[in-house]
Amino acid sequence: MAAVPALPVSLSGRFKGSVAYFTIKDRLPQILTRVIDTLHRHKNEFFEEHGEKGVEAEKRAISFLSKLRNELQTDKPVTPLEDELPDAALWNQYLDYQRNLPNGNGEPSWFQSPWLYIECYMYRRIHAALAQNPPIDNFDVFKEGKAQNFFESQEAIIALCTYFQELLKNIKDLDEKQLQEELFKLLQVSLWGNKCDLSFSAGEDSSQKSSPLQSLENMVPYILVNDMEKVWSLLVNAKKNRTERSNVRVDIILDNAGFELLSDLVLADFLLSSKLADEIYFHGKSIPWYVSDTTKHDFNWTIRQLGSANHMWMSRCGINWEGNLKKGVWVFCDHMFWTLPHDFSNMSDVAPDLYAELQKSNLLLFKGDLNYRKLTGDRKWEYSVPFHQALNKFHPAPLCSLRTLKCDTQVGLKPGQGEQIQASEPEWMVSGKYGVIQFDAGL
Known part of the structure; x- marks a missing residue:
């Protein structure tokens, strides 16, 4: 038997000058x-x-967070979680696993451990600071920023809702070529919506100001892997092969609230309205996460905001989407696994119930950079390693990643493609300027 090639090293704050290093040194504090x-x-x-x-709870939470900031800045060892939350044991097992890695650096610490683990660990500790301090235990410290992103993206939201409602008037008359064109447009809007990321800007304004539809043509050269044709043929074939007993199901693993979430909801509505899908499952986070990630509260709040907007097409979208949830053709789920430190190759072991759920899907759409990092194990891969290989046996169903590049990991490029961009644009992997719509057919 051929030996399985060893996995490349994890991205980490050990590598000075890397995005991981600057994130841990500057952005996380x-x-x-x-x-x-x-x-x-x-x-x-x-x-x-x-x-x-x-007031007492607020003081305790602040003292806990100040201590956390100090641990981070002085590269202290990572400590076990001491709260009673349902996932604490899994986190502490993961810490033991990191401690015992044969090629590890001994005691895991903020700058020496894998970046993915450390960053997730920080957000879990922020959650603990509040969860352990009732009566403010349900306060989402990131809620204001997410709401602000939504309100500051109003023009773009209005433009997208208006475009979409106009499209719906004629959707029944579109031929296959026109439907394909519309799907491609909305996939790209959803891709570039991923630029609106508050953890990337450390909470600074990252709203979408202009209509996202006007610039799509100009952005095509920046899509480094563009597998939209594969997504289209998968959906068309699923539709043709559907029987009365089998619905076509698409799952969207969400990333940011605000404008990006809106772009995902429009894409989801298009899939239903064009009959390319019969049901959409949305997967969000069960706790506030990575500053702007979508929780159930954010999801419902966004749809309510739209429904009550004093703009005809915004409110039409909100009311229709409320209806989709009531009818059960849209379902929101939040599983604990999405806020654990594991990459997705561990899902079948750590969360077999979630893995089995995803296996029911015809297509999984993974939004954003963190999901891409977890899909590929957040490692220093060669650019031309096939996406399928980097997924490291994570193949519950055909999947597609919609992601703008904000960290030092990218696979599935043509030989020489990454090196060529690197020569003229050293920041290409982290600026959010480039994106991928990257498909894997599964097993």
Whole structure:
């Protein structure tokens, strides 16, 4: 038997000058400082709602977060979680696993351990700071930023809702070529919507100001892997082979709230309205995560905001989408696994129930950079390694990643393609300027 090639090393803060290093050194402390500031600013509100207990809880949470920031900045060893939350044991097992890696650096610490683990660990500790301090345990420290992104993207949201509602008027008359063109447009809007990422900008404004549809033509050269044809043929074949008993199901593994979520909802509605899919499952985060990731609250809030907007096409979208949820053709799920430190090659072992659920899908759409990092194990791959290989046996169903590049990992490029861009644009992997629509047919 041929030996299985060893996996490349994990991205890590050990590599000075890497995105991982700068994220741990600069961006993560900035995010923690913003979280502390947010709690300070809400002190009066906590007092009004909960009296002295609210203020005491706020103080305890801030002290916990200040200590966390200090541990990070001084590269202290990672400590086990001490809370009673349902996932704590899994996190602590993962810490033991990191400690015992044969090629590890001994005691895991902030700069020496895999970046993916450390970054996820920080967000889980932020969650613990609140969850352990009732009565403010349900406060989402990132909620304001997500709402602000939504409101500051109004023009783009109106443009997209208007375009989509106009499209729906004629959707029954579109021939196959026109349907394909519309799918490709909305896949690209959903791809570039992934630029609106608050963890990437450490919470600075990242809203979508202009109509996302006008610039699509100009953006095509920046899609480094463009597998839209494969997505189209998969959906068309699924539709042709559908029987009365088997629905065509698409799952969207969500990334950011705000404009990006809206672009995903429009894509999902298009798939239903064009009869390319019969049901859509949305997978969000069960706790506030990576500053702008979508929770159930964000998902429902967005649809309510649209439904009550005083703009005809925005409210039409919101009301229709509320209806899709009531009818059960749209389903929102949040599984604990999405906020664990594991990459997806471990899903079948750690969360077999979720893996089995994804196996029911005809197509999995993974949004964004964090999902791409977890798909490929967040490793220093050669650019031309096939996507299928980097997935490392994660093949529950055919899948497609829609992702703008914001970290040092990218696979599936043509030989020499990455090196050529690197020569003229050293920041190409981290600027969010380039994207992929990258498909894997599964087994």
